[in-house]
Amino acid sequence: MSKPVTASVLIIGNEILSGRTQDVNLNHLATVLGDWGIQVREARVIPDVHRTIIESINESRTFFDYVFTTGGIGPTHDDITAECVASAFDVELIEHPEIAERIRQRPAPEDVMKNRLLMARVPDGAQLIDNPTGGPQGFAMENVYVMAGIPMVMQAMLSSLDGKLRSGPVVRSRSVRAYLGESTIASQLGEIQIRHKDLDIGSYPFFRDDRFGTTLVIRGTDPEELEVAAGEIMKAVRDAGEEPEDLGEDS
């Protein structure tokens, strides 16, 4: 079995922490990276503050195989991600000739052009990430991938990385729904978890159709073991007098 490949996500932006904007980038990153065999192990939502961004990048890039950041790469004063990444790696922020050339192709008054060219600044040594939508350029500095905050743009950048990242085993997920209280099968679940140490069994209570119930989610890399555990869980639900609903493998 190959080693897991791990990632952390840094959501950079005051607008998420103020409640003004609902983040949806973490969910997209977790889903897509998971399908690619990269496991998101932590996420942080941090403000547009130099020291916080630099420290978070430096902590994350040593602990995880990859770091993905979203937000703060535009041309305004609050877009400080590129300079923070440069500081974190202790390199200069340079104007990237390829981005600058692309920006200069669209004419603009001198002052506007000067601001646009701020988006050509990347840390010295960075690799570019394609941005099929136009707009600010993403880049990768070693294992730190810097992307836009606008979901549509972030998703386009991410899709351009398909097949270009290192990957490990894909974690699959298998779900069973049961209309009974968690306490009714908690003991059995605990035993099943102990028998399958390589799996991660979660119990997520819900209220639906006027009834309480719980969704039992089994996650792991071995499809056969997932099936065995799902069978054991369904038996535990039947033993408790309810008919389980097999939701199969999550898509």
Added chain:
Amino acid sequence: MSKPVTASVLIIGNEILSGRTQDVNLNHLATVLGDWGIQVREARVIPDVHRTIIESINESRTFFDYVFTTGGIGPTHDDITAECVASAFDVELIEHPEIAERIRQRPAPEDVMKNRLLMARVPDGAQLIDNPTGGPQGFAMENVYVMAGIPMVMQAMLSSLDGKLRSGPVVRSRSVRAYLGESTIASQLGEIQIRHKDLDIGSYPFFRDDRFGTTLVIRGTDPEELEVAAGEIMKAVRDAGEEPEDLGEDS
């Protein structure tokens, strides 16, 4: 001017990091706490792993005035938040008589009752947080507030804290929409930000009605200064040849 009161949010749960569940608790917490005069300064999404939870709690509770956690307080094996909080504070996990009594009022087979009573365990010294929906009990250990992961339950718990927390100045938010590229007014925005050091001016590009534009968001505690800065921003947009849309104060 009173001192800001700050908070961090810990979203505990593998289901958020796997992409299975879209978190909505951070947004609710940020909005409600913001209205109460408590500024969320950081959020972390962390897995159901003892060491990670304990370290995150201990880092956060020293840096911020409050810590709010969501998730992991049910009766199953993956509900480890209460024991992690106890470890973080180096106290025993005890069965709280008041919760246990409430749980015992609803009869159940012995094995089920034993599991239900797991939800009565809180760190020694914890204060209870009302849970008007029934179900697992929230609690506060010093400045760490431990709440459910199900949004409906978390929101009910949070609402029971209204008026019971320390608060600082409320950060207000004032927005102006402009159908022009960020680069066109980046210089002016930067100058306005320098003139108003106590405000936080953000520029959030969007694509809407087939046009690109940016929403300019001014945040700060002084309503008069917010108005002055909003006026300056609207002038900058007009100087660039566009009519700004005054979105007023965010509700």
